[in-house]
Amino acid sequence: MYRDQSEEYQALQDTLYVIGGKWRIPIINSICNGNTRFREIERSIPGITRRMLSRELKDMELNKLVKRTVYAGPPVQVEYESTEYCKSFGGIILEMIRWGREHRKVVTKKRNSK
Amino acid sequence: MYRDQSEEYQALQDTLYVIGGKWRIPIINSICNGNTRFREIERSIPGITRRMLSRELKDMELNKLVKRTVYAGPPVQVEYESTEYCKSFGGIILEMIRWGREHRKVVTKKRNSK
Structure with missing residues (x-):
């Protein structure tokens, strides 16, 4: 049991290491959605600063x-393009979007039933 | 097109808001795996400090x-127990573990072929 947990934990940590931080997932999502230009990506992510986006894109380029x-x-x-490696996060992102939508439904239902 | 992206972005942000930060996902995973005591949870997450775990658990309790x-x-x-709300992150965590395992296979293959 302990061993399994430790192996799972390591796999989780490896993933979080690559997609950690506030902006990484929204940027991956934006580029996978077909935004290729810096300004397009910037506009698709409300709240991100140019400095942040620039830093993230440089780091993401280094990490392929x-x-x-x-x-x-x-x-x-x-132009920025997503790599196959980048696209491999599709499953996680879809699960996150799905969760966010479900969560909103729950919150809306609770509000309406008050 | 723009609208869809904005809706997806919002769903993503809602999710990241709840599970953001370095430790939230490992803690959810640990508790969902059946660790109930503070020390058990602490031991299952190498690198976490007691202060961090304590802060996260308090915040997670407030947020149900x-x-x-x-x-x-x-x-x-x-004793700490996961709620249904906590368990709703199972899909995301499984995808993250799956990604981490796949990623390790790729890295190991690359290393071996050198």
Whole structure:
């Protein structure tokens, strides 16, 4: 029993290590939804600052979560694409969206029944 | 399109709001795995400090994620139990464990093929 828990715990921690932090999941979701430009991604995530998004995207590029392509132009264009690795988080994100929706239903029901 | 993204984003944010932070998911997982005592939970999560665990448990009790029961004793015993609300995160946690395991396979394969 203890061993299983420890193995599960390690798997969980590995995942949380990659997708931890306030913004990582919303950014992965935004890019997987087809937003490719910095400003598009920024607009799709209310509350994120440019500095934060820039930092996250750099880190995600280093960790092969996004592919950054620069088109010479003019005008110079930078596009971000999700990698297969990034897409592998789809299952987790879908579960999170599903949970958020269910949760809202529960909250709304409680409010209406008051 | 924009509207869907915004609705999805909101559902995601609602979820992240409840399970955000470094320790929330490991604690939910530990309690759902049947750890009921403070020390058991602490031992099942390497790296967590008592102060952190204590703070999280208090917050989780306020938010109905855990039920805290005090048995008068002697000795006085305190037990934590997961609520239905807490168990509703099972799907997300399972996906995270699955991802962590898959990820380890990929990393191990890469290492072995070098």
